[in-house]
Amino acid sequence: MNDQFEWSVLWSGQSGQWLLSGLLTTLRLSALAWVLAAILGVAAGALRTAPVRPLRILATAYVEFFRNVPLLVWMFFWYFGVPPLLPRPAQDWLFAHGAEFWAAVCALGVYHGARMSEVIRSGIRAIPRTQLEAAVATGLTTLQAYRLVILPIALRLIVPPATSESLNLLKNSSVALTISVAELTFQTRQIETYTARAIEALTAGTLIYLGLCVSIATVMGWVERRVAIPGLIAPGR
């Protein structure tokens, strides 16, 4: 390195404000996308194990196609490809309300929904088939059996892999900078552009991401111990 570090660039000027607003955008983007991903993931994951063939095929097609294409392509697709197909008033509304943000929510949510469904499916498959049969034998419909018996057990089983998938979603939200969503990585780049202090700016962004990941993992470790099913899986460390 040929120059001295100048860490003060991170709190002088607007940098602090930019980092904070970037962090908030990252959290808002990830939270909304996570909700979408969870809904799609549970639906697709459950449908892939459902005893109705057309639904199974539909869910499998969704998962296999969206999961196996890069997120970046989906970002471009949702941001550049989809809005022109919408009716004029919807387009106007979108572009007045941050189209890039909503495109990023769709891209992240639909992509991670497909990945999340794999986690949920593996949770459902870990439950003995007899549970479903027993539930149906007590007079529940298949839908009720899924809603009241299978899914509650599956969701408690999948806390660790679902956590790591959620962290992937958080980290992948950085890809939204390619469609100019002003999230954390974008703001890190902005600081670098204004101050020409790449190392300092990148260090700040990196530490914030690390801090986020570590704190979420810690909280979820606690959740994992709380919701562990006694006798079914090993209690938390």
Place this chain on the structure above:
Amino acid sequence: MDVSVIVDNFPFLIVQGLLGLGGFVGGTLRLAIPAIVLGFALGVVLGVARLARARWVRGPATAYIELFRGVPLVMVIFWMWFVLPQLLQRPIPEYSVALAAFVIFEAAYFAEIVRAGIQSVPRGQVEAATAVGLTRAQSLRLVVLPQAIRSMIPSLVTQMIVLFKDTSLASIIGYVDLTKAAQIVNNREIRPFELYLFIAVVYWLCTYAMSLVARRFERTPA
């Protein structure tokens, strides 16, 4: 839907973008294949190091893996982009920046797979290897790793698919891969829906082929 934009630009998208045989230094495969090979090689070293007895080997390897698994790939690409030219005191082409970023980042994920694979080998195997007189290094090389690699194959292929998809992020520093090629064509033709859907299908065909291979390995008993 207007497929003529795909037909007209098919050679550019596939030959330049996917294969990298054109005027630009680029190509998804030209980046993905070395990244997979080198990333896996570094991953084996890190994965073994993480299980080492010596603390000064285990500590740094663990820190490396946890650090890179907690940071977005985009961030690592920017790190390489800014830091490599400063470290080496000369301009570095996008290809080398991207390759370095992928190898360094994905090695952390490969390392975790290697570790899980090694840990799945029964302890008795190591004890037996020691009993017949092999050194620790020999038992790792001749007994543990060959068995571990078999049980790792499905997760390895999954990670290779992830890496293959991740190479699209090299386009953000200007590397002309399939995604960048589609962007270049789109800037001229303004046909985003057709173009991005087309490259989505191309990516899907590649990754689906890889996942079919993975499924074959899963069925073959190790």
